Amino acid sequence: MKKLALLALSLVASSPAFAEPAWIQVRQSQLRTQPKFYAPSAGAVRYGEKIEKLSEEGGWVKVTAGGRQGYLPLAVISADQIVLSAAELKKVQADSSEVVMAGKGFSREVEQQYRKQDAAARFDLVDYVEQAARVSPGEVSQFIKSGGLK
């Protein structure tokens, strides 16, 4: 009887009918085919995109996004609905998850104002760093392998 109850529970837990909505809270991420950082990509997900969280294990979440199924790092999703625009805000249901407004507070708009006030700050060098200081997942994967790392 206990086994049956456990089986029923596990079926309920894994059923997509009990999926929880969540939203992408980083600019872009890759849906992976396995719960591993350098697993092959099953497509990109973008800021504010709604996904369905199916299960969670060891810092990874199994999700469906735009009809695709895959894995995302837990850190890239938010339980709060991220609203990107006024048009989107108007579609929000009053009984939905809590809402956060993207692009507000500390944002591109505020940075533009700040740049006018602080001429000594070198945003040109920040742009350089963002553009120059990055490597592809494939390069890192190869680096890990050739360096005897995990």
Added chain:
Amino acid sequence: MKKPTLAISLLMLAGCSHPALQQAGAQVLSSTGYVSQAQASSLISAGDNLVKSQEELLPEQEYYLGRAVSANLLAKYPPQQNAASTAYLNKIGMTLASVSDTPETFGGYHFIAVQSKEINAFSAPGGFVYVSSGFLRELPDEDAVAAVLAHEIAHVVKRHGVNAISNAKLFSALTDLGQASASVAASQVSSPIDLGEITGIFSESVSGVVDKLLTKGFDRRQEYEADLYAAELLQRAGYDPNALVRVLGVLETHAKGEQGGWYATHPAPSDRISEISSDFSFPAPQDPPSSRRARFSALK
């Protein structure tokens, strides 16, 4: 305006904690004729939880804070424009970040050497990590470079930089702004919070983090926490955690006669070694494989 849209707009407006905005919400509600005064009060109450009260910075907000902090740091310490060295640092950094609890940030991690003879390293919120060229010259192997980057990643993941500015006033302002923005977007009511006010708060926050990084330093508890997490990251990634102790040894050696850089903002290296040794079970020291030694030597 159609009824359903209006209802949502009013709920947004009602969710605002700013008194002026709440008043505006009540006025709009009562002037529509769609709801009575009592119903309007109910809607104001129901809207309280829709646009969330902010209790921490969102990843996007951390990113813009990190960009502005970086703009100040890089004005003092310009980045080295060496593609091979930058790629190497980013491969090491991403190897470590990918096994952390925050493997991806809003704008991604970026690791780069900065021009300075000081022994120094720092990180800005959102994943910007900088190591001085003077420090890199003193590091004996790739595992030691990884130890320095792991310590800085730990500050990012643990949000130590952000915590330097976290206070009730900041989050109250951000909450008001988010809710006001929602109301403005939904109902075209003018916002009582202007761009100048939030830019002022932003500017204060940037100064607070820069001051923490360059002058005051994090508190000892945060530094020990970063050391411990760095040892864990090194182990998870397959690097030798003993490299962290070796780096602290390098700092100890150079501590005599040094005033600036890490020495001004970090606890004594000997104290850090004894602290981490009591909390982390170090494996026997490992010799890095020849391929790892070779790629480090090629860039030294």
